[in-house]
Amino acid sequence: MASREPPRPRVLLVEDDPISLGFFQAALEPLALRLDSADSLAAALERSRDVRHDLWLIDAHLPDGSGSELLARLRTLHPGTPAVAHTADAGATARLLADGFLDVLIKPLPALELQQQVRRRLPTRAGSEAMGTIVIQRDWDEDAALAALNGQQHHLNALRELFLSELPGTRDAVDSALRQDDEPTLRNHLHRLQASCGFVGAARLAQAVRELRGDPHSPIARHHFHDAVAALLH
Structure with missing residues (x-):
């Protein structure tokens, strides 16, 4: 068959x-x-x-x-x-x-x-198969992050350490805003997080944040957000 x-x-x-x-x-x-x-x-x-x-x-x-x-x-x-x-x-x-x-x-x-x-x-x-290879963002985009910091690896390491230390609190704040359906607070948290992702090269999380900003009520967008956060905190 x-x-x-x-x-x-x-x-x-x-x-x-x-x-x-x-x-x-x-x-x-x-x-x-x-x-x-x-x-x-x-x-x-x-x-x-x-x-x-x-x-x-x-x-x-x-x-x-x-x-x-x-x-x-x-x-x-x-x-x-x-x-x-x-x-x-x-x-x-x-x-x-x-x-x-x-x-x-x-x-x-x-x-x-x-x-x-x-x-x-x-x-x-x-x-x-028909689509070819689907583009899946890496957790970290090293080249983009280093280019933004003129190749200063020690600066990037310090920024990422700070970013990862704040990420659990940011995730919890996003979850709280989602539960309360507080759209202004949610958009503020996601806007700041997306900027931070750009500074440290957190490519996959940045994409998930854009998706969640576009449709906060989407279960798929929420799932992608939590998966991307978990991958960085693992």
Whole structure:
């Protein structure tokens, strides 16, 4: 009996510009996805009503609304789905992240950057062979951390020691804010933690923090956060 082929990841691409749409479709074709496309807020909602996607790629500006408005409405249908925004307006990045997107792609962008972002966000269970090697962040990004500190290893060691000594308290503060549904306090803790991760090169935890900031109610995001913390404290 032939083995069943694993299901391919399913992605919703929301883009109203035909040229941009053509670029996204061509760039994503090598990843062997099931790609659904929509050119408006209304069409995206219709596409998602009876379908659960593994990832949403959403244009920030749509003819009948904003990408942030669409994300909020999609979250009522499928709360845990990761979402990435794309826009030609680099100045909109902070607002889009605050609105719940995990990351923001600035158009135009290289096909490789788009492919890497999609691989990073898709679950490894779905179509991993067809997708190729999924990018999994290392616990520590030594090269990036040393580059930020001009190669001063002793400074990096000292910063990491301080970071690890404070991490259990930060984790507990995040958990407390989650239990109390205290979003302002949660975002403050996560913002400070993400900055600290950047200084010491805690790459996997930084990614988990971004995910949790994007969707604090997601059980998957919470699980990734606790796994990343535990890996550093082990």
